[in-house]
Amino acid sequence: MMAIVFATLAGSAAADPPRGETDGEVVERGELTVAPSRRPIRAVVVDNALGDVRVEGHDGDNVSIVSVKHAPEVDTLERLRVTLVTDPDGTVRLTTALGDGRERPLAALAGLRIDLTIRVPRAARVEARIGSGRLEVKNVDGGADLDAGAGSIQVVNVAGAVVARSVDGDQRFTTVFGDLDAHAIDADLALDTIRGRSLSAQIHSGSIDARRVASRDVRLYAIDGDIHVDAETGGGGGGPWRGAIVVSSLRGNVEVAVRSTVRLKVRARAGGRVVFAGAASRAGRDRWVEGQFGHAGRPSQLGTIRLESRYGDVAFSVVNP
Amino acid sequence: MxxxxxxxxxxxxxxxxxxxxxxxxxxxxxxxxxxxxxxxxxxxxxxxxxxxLERPDPAPAVWAGVLARLGEAEIDDARRSRWARWFDRVRPHLLPAGLATAACAAAVLFMHLRSDDAGGAPAPSASTWAHDAPQGPAPSRREAAYGGGQRRELATQVPVEVAPPPAPRPTVDASAELAGEVARLEEVFRTTTAELLPLARAEQRGAAVQRFDRDVAALEAAVVRAPAGKARDQAWHALVSFLERSALGEAAARVAVNR
Structure with missing residues (x-):
């Protein structure tokens, strides 16, 4: 009872799909629109190891899919499959695959690709997985669960919880209104305007650059890379901010600037230098350096910041908004 | 790169x-x-x-002529006495032998080039030219000049190696490439885990060591259990993430969050 609709893009969906041929490459474009049946479309699940995936929210209630296949010649092109399955629970699943290869081996992967552009209802949750292409998710409110191996991930204007993982593909997040959890092994993470309640970003090797972060619970970790954070505490209204910022790198430098007037308790420790800009600090136990910043709010309503670099430097500053 | x-x-x-x-x-x-x-x-x-691209073949008549001349010269050689052959080397009669040798060299070179063909249609082997080649060992090139009657005798006198067929060119297959990419990513996870494990374990003290080992074992088992694909990737990320936080001393020094 799982699948009620099955279609192969540019196969059954379009009997005579438009094809173009340039020097040494055949390109085929297929389009399909999936309308909701009994239930609204709540989730879109995409698995494309053969190219890019771009998902964009829109105000309609249907899902429209554009697939663009590239191959060296027509025979190979026809062995690139895009399969669509819709579940009764309102989930649309989209999968790409290579032909079975029984006739003869496929060409080199460099000459083959399937790029998908998918427009989904804004409230739908997006789950997407790619291999080494680009994964972009934009303008959705239902959150996203994103996986990339060697591919890059880009998220723009998304609400709801976002989880992203890649091995050696960079990740970039711009304007995220939900909780964000990002993990990469060998890549750079860039975050800009993160407004969810919690932000957790972690890399093994690479850098984290986070700007305009307003989450209440921020945890950024790197083993072998620098972390730069530009955070805000409650928009600078002077009210209590009872959040926490934890930034830790084993071998990289840590640099944190907070736009705030509220009371902050900051602890920092580094194998190199610890610099607190604009406030007095004192040495604590175990080489921790402690300082208090700001004055607004009751003393019991401290925001907590902990910064650490085992072998690098730590710099902290407060910027009045 | x-x-x-x-x-x-x-x-x-x-x-x-x-x-x-x-x-x-x-x-x-x-x-x-x-x-x-x-x-x-x-x-x-x-x-x-x-x-x-097709490789041009010589006309059959050319090839037959080369072989026939080669055969005649060799038969003449066989019939002469040693002295006669020696005389032949010092007399102007050397010319035909020289021609035969040159023809032989040309024939060998020609066949060598053909058997080195790595592309298009397979080059005809020596046995292709022996029209009535029987079952068993392939006749030598020189055998082919004579036909069935003298084949066996000459083959034992002048063994000529038949060049092996060209090795097939390795084929690049997208399916294999995809599988290779998955294996590469798994290797990245393995390498990262191996690097982190001693760092993370060194951060544990007392009873925390046993707890840490149990947690790692459970996460590793989850990796093994997970089917290949997204589930396996997620299990790897969970293991690496845990090790990273442990290596940073995160479990021991967690900041209290006033919610």
């Missing part, structure tokens, strides 16, 4: 001569760099075009 390195390796990559790691790096660069991808596609097109 940059463009220069990728282009240096390109020919070897297209011929399937690179090791898996270098090939993966080149492939990754080609995915990222449209300019290099275009160059690679051009190279591949040229290579394929060359492989499909």
């Amino acid at each position: 940059n463009c220069r390195t990728a282009l240096d390796e390109l020919t070897a990559y297209l011929d399937g001569e690179l090791d898996a790691a270098t090939a993966s790096a080149v492939r990754g660069h080609l995915r990222l760099c449209p300019a290099c991808r275009t160059v690679a596609e051009d190279h591949a097109a040229i290579r394929d075009g060359l492989a499909e």
